[in-house]
Amino acid sequence: MDIHTKAVHIGDRKKAGTYTPVTTPIHTATSYFYESTEQLDRIFAQEEQGYCYSRYDNPSTAALEELVNSLENGAGALACASGMAAIHLAIFTALADRRKSIVAANAIYGASVSLLMNVLQPAGVDVRFADVCNLDDFRAAVSESRPGCIFMETISNPLLRVAELDRIAEIAREAGAALVVDNTFASPLLCRPLELGAHFSVHSVTKYLAGHGDVLGGIVVTDREHLDPLRALSRTIGPVLGPFESYLTMRGIKTFPLRMERQCANAARVAAWLAAHPRIERVYFTGDPAHPDAAAVRRLFPPDLTGAMVSFEIRGAGREEIFHVMDALQMIVRATSLGDVHTMILYPVMSSHREISPKHRERMGIRDNLLRLSVGIEAAEDIIADLDRALAQ
Ligand SMILES: *Cc1c(COP(=O)(O)O)cnc(C)c1O
Numbered sequence: 483m484d485i486h487t488k489a490v491h492i493g494d495r496k497k498a499g500t501y502t503p504v505t506t507p508i509h510t511a512t513s514y515f516y517e518s519t520e521q522l523d524r525i526f527a528q529e530e531q532g533y534c535y536s537r538y539d540n541p542s543t544a545a546l547e548e549l550v551n552s553l554e555n556g557a558g559a560l561a562c563a564s565g566m567a568a569i570h571l572a573i574f575t576a577l578a579d580r581r582k583s584i585v586a587a588n589a590i591y592g593a594s595v596s597l598l599m600n601v602l603q604p605a606g607v608d609v610r611f612a613d614v615c616n617l618d619d620f621r622a623a624v625s626e627s628r629p630g631c632i633f634m635e636t637i638s639n640p641l642l643r644v645a646e647l648d649r650i651a652e653i654a655r656e657a658g659a660a661l662v663v664d665n666t667f668a669s670p671l672l673c674r675p676l677e678l679g680a681h682f683s684v685h686s687v688t689k690y691l692a693g694h695g696d697v698l699g700g701i702v703v704t705d706r707e708h709l710d711p712l713r714a715l716s717r718t719i720g721p722v723l724g725p726f727e728s729y730l731t732m733r734g735i736k737t738f739p740l741r742m743e744r745q746c747a748n749a750a751r752v753a754a755w756l757a758a759h760p761r762i763e764r765v766y767f768t769g770d771p772a773h774p775d776a777a778a779v780r781r782l783f784p785p786d787l788t789g790a791m792v793s794f795e796i797r798g799a800g801r802e803e804i805f806h807v808m809d810a811l812q813m814i815v816r817a818t819s820l821g822d823v824h825t826m827i828l829y830p831v832m833s834s835h836r837e838i839s840p841k842h843r844e845r846m847g848i849r850d851n852l853l854r855l856s857v858g859i860e861a862a863e864d865i866i867a868d869l870d871r872a873l874a875q
Pocket residue numbers: 564565566567591593594635639664666667686687688689698699700
């Protein structure tokens with residue numbers, strides 16, 4: 483079944499006695515009642531399928547999990563209260579019976595760096611960073627560290643690098659490490675990491691999947707080997723998504739492939755327009771044929787679906803000029819987050835990369851004149867007109 487069809491149908495129309503709701507209701511009950519205690523006992527023992535307590539599972543959340551699992555072609559999924567809770571749960575599951583050591587890509591989401599450095603490392607996990615876009619260096623780091631887990635993003639933030647995910651999966655397998663991929667920026671329309679050999683694909687559903695700026699959530703999709711340990715861990719620590727958020731996310735996902743196609747097409751137009759603008763020094767876009775990872779993009783992503791994020795540098799601009807351009811925007815939303823229906827702009831130096839020293843930022847290639855745009859579903863002409871006006875000020 484095509485992803486557009488799955489997005490609309492999977493997970494819905496579960497029979498509830500004599501009737502079948504067309505879409506999945508919001509089940510708010512925290513516990514479940516059965517005619518016989520015998521049956522409740524079997525459900526507690528997990529000998530019979532059924533719901534008993536919402537920290538274990540919930541029908542609204544189970545429907546969302548079935549849907550996202552189907553989009554990612556995994557063995558099962560577990561929805562969490564945030565993207566960060568999902569990343570934490572995936573890494574914990576990966577490390578459960580492996581060496582307590584992680585090699586992570588050096589360009590990852592700020593809170594993921596904090597999770598590794600401020601939570602896992604103090605808890606005794608060995609953490610090391612390496613360049614996933616340089617396979618020889620990455621292989622060397624893995625053979626030195628012999629990690630239990632490798633962590634990376636499909637498309638990095640904010641410079642939008644794309645590593646050869648399938649080759650990294652081979653390196654992980656040879657080393658006996660579990661590969662956890664944060665697939666938030668690519669979405670399952672562009673890339674399904676489990677098909678390429680990853681063990682876990684994780685999303686902040688807050689972004690493209692829910693897509694309307696009204697849900698905070700995350701999800702872990704995994705393979706057969708890790709599904710039971712993932713569920714068991716979650717039953718104990720309870721980082722689960724609530725039924726209201728599950729409902730909103732499922733509703734959002736019905737149009738996710740359509741939105742993402744439009745956002746990718748809009749991003750290609752905006753990136754081309756920016757590249758030709760005299761005030762723009764440099765544009766970072768995964769669809770650019772001159773992108774440093776263009777070969778990986780061509781090999782791993784579908785043609786014309788290369789992502790909807792565009793980063794760009796304004797020639798000679800510092801903080802003051804950047805703020806001036808941002809404040810001159812009339813439609814594009816100045817706010818953190820990404821993947822929503824509306825176009826959003828963010829200054830990484832002020833937000834996602836605020837805690838990193840200027841020197842370290844410079845080494846990472848994140849300059850003081852860099853802006854990051856999450857392109858929405860508006861008419862491309864209107865997005866371009868807003869940027870044009872702001873850049874002319
Ligand atoms: C937003 C984001 C996260 C964290 O997700 P939350 O839902 O905010 O917890 C993790 N990774 C990436 C790439 C993100 O963009």
